[in-house]
Amino acid sequence: MGRVPVGELSRYLLAGRLSTNGCLTSFRRTPRSRLVGPAPPTLRPLRTFHAAKEQPDPTHQQVQTPPTVPLRKKLKDEAKQARKQGKKKSNADSQTVEGWELTVGIEIHAQLNTPCKLFSSATTSFNDDPNSHVALFDVAMPGSQPIFQTGTLIPALRAALSLNCDIQPVSRFDRKHYFWWDQPSGYQITQYYQPFAKNGHITLLARDGIAPEDGKSVTIGIKQVQMEQDTAKTLAHNDNTQWLDFNRVGAPLIEIITEPELHHPRTAAVLVRKIQLLLSTVDACVSGMETGGLRADVNVSVRRTDDPSQTLGTRTEIKNLSTIKAVEDAIIAERDRQIRELDAGRQISSETRGWSIGSTETRRLRGKEGEVDYRYMPDPDIAPLVIGSDLIAHLKQSLPVTPDTELDKLISYFGLTPKDALSLINIDNGARVEYFYRVLYSVQDMIAADDLDGEGADVKTYAALVGNWTLHELGRLTSSKAGPHGTVDLTFAPDGDCAQVPDAELSQLLYHLYRKHITGKVAKELLMALYLGELEDGVRSAIDTHDLWFKEYSLEEYEALVDEVLEGEDKVLQEFATSAKFPQGKLMFLLGKMMRAGQTERIDPANAEKVIRTRIESLRPSAA
Template sequence: MGRIALAELSKYLLDGHLSRRGCLGARRVVTRPVAAGWMLPRAGPVRAFHAAPGSTTTATASQGPAVPLRKQLKDKAKQAKKQGKKKSKADSQTVDGWELTVGIEIHAQLNTSRKLFSSATTSFNEEPNSHVALFDVAMPGSQPLLQQETLLPAIRAALSLNCDIQRVSRFDRKHYFWWDQPSGYQITQYYEPFAKNGHITLYARDGISPEDGESVTVGIKQVQLEQDTAKTLVQTGNTHWLDFNRVGVPLIEIITDPDIHHPRTAAVFVRKMQLLLNTVDTCVSGMETGGLRADVNVSVRKTDDPVRKLGTRTEIKNLSTIKAVEDAIIAERGRQIRELETGGVIVGETRGWTLGSKETRRLRGKEGEVDYRYMPDPDIAPLVIGDDLVKHLQNSLAVLPDAELDRLISEFGLTPKDALSLITLDNGARVQYFYRVLDSIHEQVQAEFAASTPPDLKSYSTLVGNWIIHELGRVTTYKAGPLASGELSFTADGECAQVSGSDLSQLLYHLYRKHITGKVAKELLLAAYLDELEGGVLEAIETNDLWFKEISPEEYSVLADKAMAGEEKVLQEFADYIKFPQGKLMYLVGKMMRLGPTERIDPAAAENVMRARVEGIRAP
């Protein structure tokens, strides 16, 4: 068989035109209608590659002209995207006639160097079974000894959740048999936890579902201490290895009231919990590294009866990402509704979720208090927490995320979105970097305006926020080319390894004072990132004569005249407008920028000059 010419192949793939030459033309040709949305039929016959033997139908030209396949696929993609957006917006958070109720259990690993009941050290990614005490593997005769240092991060977490710290709490045994539990029970605080009756408020700026309005308060039923289990390493051939380094690692379990009614709000709750625990130095790592896990309890009920009791709940275990929380709740809500609408019943059970799947899956029947056979642990004395310790930890608690967000928005003028990004990036180190850079610029501005009224803080704090969130992130991508490391690294006190706070503050100070242009500032930032500023920012500006030499007011006026010349139609819109045509103004400003000398025009000054001109056009 000869090679098909590219032009003929293209006609077939894009237009549905089949060549009449070669081996294809020699074969018997039949005609059939072509499915709508694939290839629209042409006036001539089209070969039916998958037609049943002997089947022939006719495709007529009356169905319309041929539409190229590429356009069809493009139109289909647009339609699917449009429908997808509509579905996501209308259907994902609510279902007509049904109410969703969600309760969440958060398991967070405490930031301590010792395990909960043994002196063995906690470890990450170290040699398996290298940090194991006798009690961890339930050796006969070994006894639990509470490591007091584990209390500090646990109490900080409970205080940040507005909980009441219980003066006396006790430990219980939760019995179940599995290979990752050497003793056959887990030590926890089921009946008398160390903290109760807390709450956390989620706001619209956190990203909660629009149906929740401006805020929603989620009650915290209790916070309890408990020990973790072994890590199971799955091998080939139905073999499992156990790493007992994780056995006995201290956890807190945070149990909410069933106060959440929308999937997105549940995901926001988990994200805010992760941020909160990191802020108060409680949780050793986030969901992405396994330091925090979420279980969600989901139930549905009809909304036609306001006194109807809550539906039977199912539990989805070990959700490991924020997105998984929302997706799993949506999937389980849909499954329960379908089951109830077809006359079925919801069975209390534990279910699992796999990233990327569309349905939850059954793991086992739901265990209850009776199944676990809870009993007080006879080997551990009651835990007594003194008021002086609680007071000390309360007074030394870090600034909580909501308070910091309020300050970034009100005092420094950042948008809620930028403020939230700033405190979540790099585990809080990015916001410390922001304060470091801003303090340096503030000192320079205060020194310059010592004899006069200094400018408003917000006039340059927003500039600093924008560059630290956006411009600094861009240099790690395509702009830095193959020399980019791809990541920014920050110390806990807010210093950046790639672009020092002093370099960035110098750069942004001169940009704010219009000593350099934005283009020059971006080039200097990239040079600092690539470690090419040997003498610092100021020396680079002076050595390369990068100072901004702005044109005179007279030159601005001349440029405005040139930009307006021949634009009678555009200028007429300024004479007749009902709403000021800002877009046309910026068109004329852009023309001024192109006509003027490169890197010597201030866009804001050009806009002011042109605005004054066009405002004079309007008839009184």
């Protein structure tokens, strides 16, 4: 059989139509037992071969078949329609809804970093055996009295000062009444009327990742910060059985209440992340959202933008959001739900709603309690809390550097990108940036030790290298790219010490890489060996033992390699000689050919490019 024309093959593959010429159609059209006879009927498209057999038209009239749509176009149209109807928009495209204004306020509950509970000397415990650290007051035994533990005040004050709050000289505790199995006394002790801190604020910048609609920065007010008790931990079991662990009852919390000044879901999520970072920086919080040490409740309301005088809409509260992403996703889902309800002519009920990771809708939990339902009242068993100005002044002076100041230093002085600088500060609860500094200053000392002219290297030239390896190369060790080797997570102590990749060894490796004593390929292999514990005597010893030092080509060897690469490239060389604009792409082509032709472990790409560029420049017309 002869070659099938491309056009006929296209019609067969995309539209299921067979050509009237050729052996395949002839085979179906003409039975073997009959060589001559009437013309066969027109074949139907292939996609209808397995349909029910059609009944013959009794009128014997020719039926007009609709034009066949090519399969590729049909699939493309179906995919486009599916995107219009069912595909969820990305969060980046869901920050606003035309004709509507979103308003969000956030309440953040953070567990304080203290050794004891708020009103008893029982130890705060999160991983010990259930009900192993419980005082009489924690379970509301008759006759037991609350005794305020002054040690819980220090981390609470550090948190409030980091949020730029005014510390109140006198504050008081109140009882918030509600009856649930996780609250033995039937009320929670909190600070509703007179909290210990008020009138704070936090500024979010564009580099923090706020919604583009908020511009370069946005400042959110902190209404108040109050101290309060945590509740028991509920463990659900089969047969509708709930077990209670009272180790957590009475654990000291702070509740941070923002003003309702957030209008974009992304910015709300960034606010929670930045507050978590601030609390970690000042050592006020036990842990982050990932480990349950911080939870967020968001209050969401919407109103139409066509009437500026309209009051804020009825708000609903979404409880216990446990991840940064959940904050953004839940706000978007609840905003869209409220808009649908109002568009349908229904009212928004003031209620408490829940959110599950991975869901697309919030769910109703219960009606929203108000101040009357909680029956707030001053706690008669606890004296007012008096905070001296000398304590506040001392804590202000001893606060660590703020994350924004740290970011400015990493970006402007050390030359890191804003994204890398933010990642260094955020991951591993600040331990990764401490690790970065330990490696950086070790590399700096080694560079200074062999600085013969005394001028010193620009810190940005090696800080960027250290930042890249501290973030990305270490990250690859435990990623899928490491294959079966990447099974052990990197662990960092708060001071930056890393058990798997000691900072002293990484700094030695990066120093030699920066000085071009070893190649990047060798450095990555050494890092993997270090991570796997295969370098018993360290990086330097491994380089010496296996003779991994970089032995670069001499200038004469580079030039000989250039001669080899340029042989047979007359057309490319002619383009260099005649082009008014330097053809950079062609230069990269020749450089790649040069890297392949030579020994990669002996070539410095930058030096190789200089040699080949010098040769090419000699072929171009002079500037005169």
